[in-house]
Amino acid sequence: MRIDVLTLFPEMCESVFGTSILGKAREKGIVALNAVNFRDFSGNKHNSVDDTPYGGGGGMVLKPDPIFAAVEHVLEMSSSPVKPRIILMCPQGKTYNQKIAEELAQESHLIFICGHYEGYDERIREHLVTDELSMGDYVLTGGELPALTVIDSLVRLQPGALGNETSAITDSFSTGLLEYPHYTRPAEFRGWKVPDILLSGHHANIEVWRREQALQRTLERRPDLLETAELTKKDLKALEILKKNSPA
Template sequence: MTYLSPWRATVLTLFPEMFPGPLGMSLAGKALASGLWALEARDIRDSATDRHRSVDDTPAGGGPGMVLRADVLAAAIDAAENVPDRPENRPRLLMSPRGRPLTQSCVVELAGGPGPLIVCGRFEGVDQRVIAARALEEVSIGDYVLSGGEIAAMVLIEACVRLLPGVMGKPVSGEEESFADGLLEYPQYTRPQEFEGLSIPEILTSGDHARVAAWRRAEAEALTQTRRPDLWAAKNSGQKLPKNTTKG
């Protein structure tokens, strides 16, 4: 099912003041201001029950750092979902470096839905029981670790928002980008014709659209073979790339 606007992202975080941040600028910011999508940043600490608004505790079994408590985070998720007109069964994501990688196919799927609820982890992580009890899907933006899931959540949201109807000036802009057809994008050029002794490839100024299209396809294939042999192998074997996703 494809949902019409507004596509809504709900973010659970210990630092709601980080939002919208970059999401309030450029295409995403203009679309947010015009109501093409909506953003809700909720403070996990609002669901704490003690006077210190505690959200974490020491790891069971010992070890460094702190872990987000299952009861507090579950209450925050339930409060975010118990809102009038909230779509049922929307994706519940946890930004985590151990999650499945974010891919363009996953972004397309998320952009076509009602918008996700995204939990931003902190400290040493999140109590495994709340991940299971609230069916959180762990997603990752890369094989590295950040201090928290907020930046990763912004990456995921921005990738989705730019695909929403009306956000990009020309919808075709998203059809020839990297990963759109299982390939990296071909090289781009613009004026001036000459730059530090380098010229725009003659074929791109020939006016022959068929030759231009063939050149771009060949360049995209060559780049993909060289830089992302995994993508090239998957494309040529007919395999589907991983659908999922993002803390870094």
């Protein structure tokens, strides 16, 4: 997988690309991560990439020419026959979730555009990008942090990126539910004990307990997820019991 990030702050991206799971995946050759400063494609002596909006108004708007030129440069450098998904990080985009992560993780090449200032020239949206993504209903200074968040969620889904290949499968949202609680040594800490079932060694019963815990946690914290989660008849029966026993 190749991921290119168009940004005015490549050093911000590179500091993340070299650490933790991203850094290890990069070293292993699982993913190629590149930060491209689109100011290098400004095409003017002042290296400006923004201008005042037509029609008046406050703030500055990112110009289309440096963005288009930077994307074209990336495409030329990659020389891949596969057309990449070009993603604009934007508050007006589709709210990002695990389902989108699993879809994008199948792509071989992604380009992220991280803006600043008041916004983007509309021609970037209309004639360049394939996707617009938002991290939620709030505003940040730029698109770098959202893009890095998305990239982290994608890389960890790549085969070989995680030490334990089942980790990504059992994460919250991957199954449509929140994840069950985890415990480790010591078995008792300050009087708080690990549930006996986890110490029993009976793996079938442990799996049943974990599924029930995931259902209960989702019911309590994110009941909206239950509307779209893939639930078995056993899950539905367990939910009925949980609802009856839950405090009013």
